[in-house]
Amino acid sequence: MPLVNAATHNNNPELHVLSHAWFKALPEADVVLQRPVPNDIAYLQYTSGSTRFPRGVIITHHEVMANLRAISHDGIKLRPGDRCVSWLPFYHDMGLVGFLLTPVATQLSVDYLRTQDFAMRPLQWLKLISKNRGTVSVAPPFGYELCQRRVNEKDLAELDLSCWRVAGIGAEPISAEQLHQFAECFRQVNFDDKTFMPCYGLAENALAVSFSDEACGVVVNEVDRDILEYQGKAVAPGAETRAVSTFVNCGKALPEHGIEIRNEADxxxxxxVVGHICISGPSLMSGYFGDQVSQDEIAATGWLDTGDLGYLLDGYLYVTGRIKDLIIIRGRNIWPQDIEYIAEQEPEIHSGDAIAFVTAQEKIILQIQCRISDEERRGQLIHALAARIQSEFGVTADIDLLPPHSIPRTSSGKPARAEAKKRYQKAYAASLHVQESLA
Structure with missing residues (x-):
């Protein structure tokens, strides 16, 4: 097939459809390809945009190779005979760097499952691990939760997960309870919860910043919630503790990389002490594409404020949430995931079906997507959740029950709280306009 002008399809003369036959027909050219140097740009990785619009992260060859080396040698600690399995999309840093570039750089075998196929049949992921004896596979928490929710006895009969050496977790806040439920469900097919390996990373560092210790599973730190919210300190519970918050150990910084927790004064x-998670090291990006200020700042300081909050304990990182997601009410810091967790305890509400944020008027909004159609049950759910939130946090929340698939998400599946807030504010302003028109 010859070169086809796509203008016949969409009136865009700049776009063309190219075929394999057209490429094969091209004459050979005597061209010497230039080898890239370490500081050449390897690619632009666009952020998921969970709190703002996506930005192009500039990653050089040196930066990505430094991260690949750290991931394979110091993080996952790859061994001869390891085999990777992944359903993660290649447009996301975990799929691109973790399960495309890392296997290529280390000459590992990797089995791929299409992301769409995982979404429709999540147990295919575990079946692929079992069948091909995969040893390394990583997913966001919702991937594990989806498998645990969809599995049945027939599926379990086909599984043997004794081969799974590293079950990595990252890309979004990690729920220890959620992972515990997965481990209990799949223990009968030889899944070992010690294979869980929580990690922390972001596109601005190519991918990985820290990995938890090998074969330790999910290690948690319980803290007094009131002290955390009012004083910003992760203090162990005591005799007078009223409520507890739990955070997952995400490991220590990779060798040659650094993690510091800093206050508002940097x-x-x-x-x-909870503060801004700041990172440095050979994997750190060169800056954002088209943003010279970010490029100059990183070149001058060698550090990046990630936009995440967390604390260190014995050198290990505990991530508490995103700065822009934090709900601040009368000087008190409330983590949205704590409010969302209350909703997710209801039998009709699945993990990821709730999203909490605060408006400019300091009104807490909890939106829940569900299939509950019975008006009486909807009323009971709203009343019960409002009462429990008032009891747990001493605050009032407006609860909206939405149709399924209403919660906005980023390209990597994270809840897009900024977008949810934007939509709410727009709908709220429209309703006020209607009321004023009718008055």
Whole structure:
């Protein structure tokens, strides 16, 4: 087939459809390809845009190779005979760097499952691990939760997960309870919860920043919630503790990389003090594409404020949430995932079906997507959740029950709280306009 002008399809003369036959017909050219140097740009990785619009992260050859080396040698600690399995999309850093570039760089075998196929039949992921004896596979928490929710006895009869050596978790806040439920469900098919390996990373560092210790599973730190919310300190529960928050150990910084927790004045703080997670190291991006200020700042300081909040304990990182997602009410910091967790305890509500945020008027909004159609049950659910939130946090929340698939998400599946808030504010403003028109 010859070169086809796509203008016949969409009136865009700049687009063309190219065929294999057209490429094969091209004459050979005597061209010497230039080898890239370490500081050449390897690619632009666009962020998922969970709190703002996506931005192009500039990653050089040196930066991505430094991360690949750290992931394979110090993070996952790849061994001869390891085999990777992945359903993660290649447009996301975990899929691109973790399960395309890392296997290529280390000459590992990798089995791929289409992301769409995983979404429709999540147990295909575990069946592929079992069948091909995969040893390394990583997913966001919702991937594990989806498998645990969809599995049946017939599926379990086909599985043997004794081969799974590293079950990595990352890309979004990690729920220890959710992972515990997965481990209990698949224990009978030889899944070992010690294979869980929580990690922390972001596109701005190519991918990985830290990995938890090998064969330790999910290690949690329980803290007094009131002290955390009012004082910003992760203090162990005591005799007078009213409520507890739990955070997952995401490991220590990879070798040659650094993690510091800093306050609003950009000064490092002590352990157990919550602050801005700042990172440095050979994998750190060169800046954002088209943003010279970010490029100059990283070149000058070698550090990046990730936009995440967390604390260090014995050198290990505990991530508490995104700065822009934090709900601040009368000087008190409330983590949205704590409110969302209350909703997710209801039998009709699945993990990821709730999203919480605060408006400019300091009104807490909890939106829940569900299939509950019975008006009486909807009323009971709203009343019960409002009462429990008031009891747990001493605040009032407006609860909206939405149709399925209403919660906005980023390209990597994270809840897009900024977009949810934007939609709510737009709908709220429209309703006020209607009321004023009718008055």
């Amino acid at each position: 000064i490092p703080v002590a352990e157990r």
